[in-house]
Amino acid sequence: MRTKLFRIKNFYKSLGLVEQSQIVASTAVVVTIVTITAAHFLLGEEIRWLDFISIVTVGIIGFVSVFFSLKYGRQLEAQRRELLELNNITEAVSHSVELNYVLQSALVKVMELMGADCGWIYLTEQGKLVLHHQNGSATSCFFPEQDVNDEKMIWIRKSGIHRATDQKILQSTTQAFHEEQLKELVSIPLERQGIFAGTLVIASHEERKFPPKKMSLIHAFGNQISVALQNASLFEQVKQSERLYVDLYEHSPDMYHSVDKKGIIVSCNLTESQMLGMPKEEISGKHLTILFPQSQHEQVREYLTKMFDGDNLKTIEGQLQRKDGSLIDVSLNTSLVYGSDGKPVLARMVLRDITEKKLLESKILQAQKIDSIGNLAGGIAHDFNNILTSILGSASLIRRRITIEPQGMKYVDLIETASRRGAALTRQLLTFARKNNPYVRTVDVNMIVDETRRLFEATIPKSIIIRVVLSPEPVFIEADEGQIQQALLNLCLNSRDAMPNGGMLSITCKPTRLNETDSQQIANGKPGEYVLLTVVDSGVGIPQNIMNRIFEPFFTTKEQGKGTGLGLAVTYGVIRGHNGYINVDSEVGSGTVFTIYLPRVMNERQIPKKKIERKKPSGGTEHILIIEDEASVGEIGVDILRELGYHVQIVRNGMEAIQLLSEGEQLCHLILLDMNMPKLGGRATFEYIRKHHPEIKILVCSGYSAQMLDDGNFMNSIHGFIQKPYEIDDFANTVRFVLDGVETR
Secondary structure (H helix, E strand, O other): OHHHHHHHHHHHHHOOHHHHHHHHHHHHHHHHHHHHHHHHHHHOOOOOHHHHHHHHHHHHHHHHHHHHHHHHHHHHHHHHHHHHHHHHHHHHHHHOOOHHHHHHHHHHHHHHHHOOOEEEEEEEEOOEEEEEEEEOOOOOOEOOOEEOOOHHHHHHHOOEEEEOOOHHHHHHEOHHHHOOOOOEEEEEEEEEOOEEEEEEEEEEOOOOOOOHHHHHHHHHHHHHHHHHHHHHHHHHHHHHHHHHHHHHHHHOOOEEEEEEOOOEEEEEOHHHHHHHOOOHHHHOOOEHHHHOOHHHHHHHHHHHHHHHOOOOOOOEEEEEEOOOOOEEEEEEEEEEEEOOOOOEEEEEEEEEEOHHHHHHHHHHHHHHHHHHHHHHHHHHHHHHHHHHHHHHHHHHHHHHHOOOOHHHHHHHHHHHHHHHHHHHHHHHHHHHOOOOOOOEEEEEHHHHHHHHHHHHHOOOOOOEEEEEEOOOOOOEEEEEHHHHHHHHHHHHHHHHHOOOOOEEEEEEEEEEEEOHHHHHOOOOOOOEEEEEEEEEEOOOOOOHHHHHHOOOOOOOOOOOOOOOOOHHHHHHHHHHHOOOEEEEEEEOOOEEEEEEEEEOOOOHHHOOOOOOOOOOOOOOOOEEEEEOOOHHHHHHHHHHHHHOOOEEEEEOOHHHHHHHHHHOOOOOOEEEEEOOOOOOOHHHHHHHHHHHOOOOEEEEEEOOOHHHHOOOOHHHHOOEEEEOOOOHHHHHHHHHHHHOOOOOO
8 A cells, every 4th residue: 555655656746737736626626526426425315406417517617627737737847848948058058168068968958858869069160160069960960161151051040940851951961961861950050249150950850840839949049059159258268368368477578476474475477487497386385585695585574574564665676596596686576465354465576687787787887987987098198198298309309409429319219219109009098088080001910919919928927828920021901000909919818818727829920812712701701912810829718609799899708897898899890990800719628719801901102111311390480379288398399499490489378378469569470279278278269369360370289189179170270280299300390381381281
């Protein structure tokens, strides 16, 4: 009995709500009829015809209601189940962004509800239909990469029921699909943002399997799948955006990390890991101080405390320490992350590598120092030229006025020679200071090499041996002797520094000729006659990875304070400025070879001849005014000119000259004008004289070159120029030429 009751109970539970209510209603009718009949029998009364008719009427009504309830209740229950499945798909769509799962589930449920035998889901990719899911069949419905815009595919863009024998179906489906012997198909278009994005196709082996009244339900399924496509698309966009953000974060040129209130690094980006040479795992979870050198740990802790206490966060600069111990200059920018209570919980730090910037600042500072040195050198050279003028002039006057035995005269020669050498040095200083143009003339490279050797020998330790091989014949070039000597000296100094423990330095000079083949081995080389200079050392050599940078300005591998990085750059500039070429070949541990090619002078007319003794300069009786603030220079000039017969007067500055000329008592044919004077400078004095006394000729005497003084029409306005220091004969001849109206500029 219990088993029967249990089965009845389970059966009742398996029925839908409508069927359960139908059974209850039917039972109620039966119970009513039985109750009325039983009551009459129990009361002993006869059942009258009217009662009988009532009972029959109730029974008929009851059974009719049960019949129709059963008929339409099944339809309602079927609709309830369809709506339940549609709701399940809706929930799946709303709770999952995994497109493959949603599509596969939707296909299975649609097939179950519609009683389909097989189904396919196609999505569009670059205008082609691509099969994503199929069920109940191993064959493909459409041709591979079917063009969705093909006219024969128009039917898949609308929801509809189709016979498998329709012409449009036969034209657009595969032979394997035809062999499945399917009778009927349903197409459900799928959309993404209102644009056709694919189709769901189900099929049956039976005809009229899919009633038209279910098309609204099929369309609803299609809408839900379209929602799934839209959600998946949006989710993919979010994921792509997230990937881009993560990629930007990880591969940013800046270093990023987050730090908690205890100073523990919560996370860092890949850039920081790579820059520091440490895996991210070695950085995350460690205290912030591991990124900084030991000397900065206390400052880092203090900074952390102030930062979380709410102090104004400013960009600061510091240094990070790599795993190998090397340092990186960085700028540090910090922002705080606040919790729900409004208090900071994390600090985000952005660190930018400013090592190159610091290096550039250092180079700019070095350039400014060099510029300052250049200005200082220019001033020193100018003053030194005045001193040399006094020395050279005095020596020349001694030679002219005093009779000295030959043994004593050699000392006068030494004074004059040393003065001329000093003048050459000041020219180099002025060229360095950019206050003098290169003094180009025809020179013998043998002499430059020999002079450089004598200068260099005084600066090297005895552990370095110098070997010089000169050309057996003179080899001339058009060059500024001082610049070529400086370039050669720079190479020698570079070799010296490359041999800290001693070694061999060889300098060779010889003529050579470059043919077409040879010249092609040199960058921008041209065939022709050259003077070949080689500087070879047995030093440490130059690594190949920096070989192409050694001529860059400020590039140096020396310790800070031991090199400017300008020596080789200046050498390269000098050689190229003389239309020459410089090559370098080096091997680490074996030494370095610098090779220089300078165009050789082959024209005999360009080769300097031996000096011919000049005639003694002629004098005159004209009146000359010297404006010179250096007393010794002025006195030398007065003595020279008076000895030549001129009437000479001297003043110390421009104001005194103007006052003297304004009195009109002194006759003046020529003014010797210094440019660098106190009170009233040479330029202003010149302008006054030209305006008020245009008949007076002006000869400028300066420690600077004519090119330095030439701005606009100045040099065209004066009558002559002579650069200090000068020799008596040159000075006297220039004065005579100006007075006679001969061009001397």
